[in-house]
Amino acid sequence: MEEMEEACFTGLSLGLGLKDYCLTTIPTKMKREADRGSSINRRDEMCMVTLGLSTTPFPEEDEGEEDPMDIGGRESPQGMKAHPETCDSINGVTTSNSESRNHNGRRKKLRLSKDQSALLEDSFKIHRTLTPTHKQALADKLKLKPRQVEVWFQNRRARSKLKQIESDFERLKKKCESLSQRNQRLEKELHELRSMKDEQWVSYASRISDLCPEVLSLCSSCRKITGGRHG
DNA sequence: GCAGATTCCCCTATTACATCA
DNA sequence: GTTGATGTAATAGGGGAATCT
Numbered sequence: 001m002e003e004m005e006e007a008c009f010t011g012l013s014l015g016l017g018l019k020d021y022c023l024t025t026i027p028t029k030m031k032r033e034a035d036r037g038s039s040i041n042r043r044d045e046m047c048m049v050t051l052g053l054s055t056t057p058f059p060e061e062d063e064g065e066e067d068p069m070d071i072g073g074r075e076s077p078q079g080m081k082a083h084p085e086t087c088d089s090i091n092g093v094t095t096s097n098s099e100s101r102n103h104n105g106r107r108k109k110l111r112l113s114k115d116q117s118a119l120l121e122d123s124f125k126i127h128r129t130l131t132p133t134h135k136q137a138l139a140d141k142l143k144l145k146p147r148q149v150e151v152w153f154q155n156r157r158a159r160s161k162l163k164q165i166e167s168d169f170e171r172l173k174k175k176c177e178s179l180s181q182r183n184q185r186l187e188k189e190l191h192e193l194r195s196m197k198d199e200q201w202v203s204y205a206s207r208i209s210d211l212c213p214e215v216l217s218l219c220s221s222c223r224k225i226t227g228g229r230h231g
Numbered sequence: 232g233c234a235g236a237t238t239c240c241c242c243t244a245t246t247a248c249a250t251c252a
Numbered sequence: 253g254t255t256g257a258t259g260t261a262a263t264a265g266g267g268g269a270a271t272c273t
Contacts, residue, residue, distance in 0.1 A: 106247080107261090109247075109260085111248095111250090129241085151263090158242080159259095161242095
């Protein structure tokens with residue numbers, strides 16, 4: 001029974017305690033305020049509602065001063081959200097969109113160095129989202145464009161979420177398998193009990209009610225197991 | 232105070248390139 | 253040298269919320 005409840009609970013609570021889900025479930029307004037450092041405590045409370053599997057600290061407090069260097073790359077008022085400027089050089093040489101393609105017209109692809117990846121990874125461990133100042137600082141340090149740092153964090157979050165979903169899937173699959181096995185065992189046991197002869201049943205039921213008299217008792221008239229002293 | 236426009240940041244899905252077996 | 257699989261940087265487009273006019 002307990003296991004049944006646990007199973008139900010497990011299914012219903014899928015993802016509730018996971019950091020990704022946690023963040024996406026938070027109303028964006030609150031999340032944004034938290035990101036800007038204006039309500040760190042409130043954000044803390046929000047995530048305490050979860051099952052506590054999250055191990056990632058929240059972004060450190062930041063004044064959230066908008067980064068003038070990064071404005072040019074944002075979406076246009078008409079909803080065109082392409083970033084007009086990209087950088088293709090690992091050394092941070094800024095190129096225009098047209099320059100981001102080689103002479104074949106193919107998109108050049110940056111490969112981050114091990115050091116760059118390691119630093120980004122370290123940073124991601126500390127906080128999964130970027131404040132404008134943190135973004136700029138990382139970009140400066142890594143000699144990348146802020147937009148590239150931003151994209152890296154976006155992709156990293158996506159990868160992280162995917163991994164989490166995969167591990168959740170495996171965990172629930174195992175849980176499901178074990179519950180199926182248990183269910184089969186109980187079905188078998190029930191079948192055996194139903195095929196018992198009356199005397200055997202009384203004997204069995206008496207034994208059961210003796211074992212846990214607080215919970216079960218055998219009705220002498222109808223020979224059914226009832227809910228013990230409470231039933 | 233309200234409405235619409237703008238800005239910012241996030242997410243998901245997809246594309247395209249680099250690398251490796 | 254070619255090819256398919258894989259990893260991932262980059263792009264596209266949509267949504268929510270804050271801010272501005």
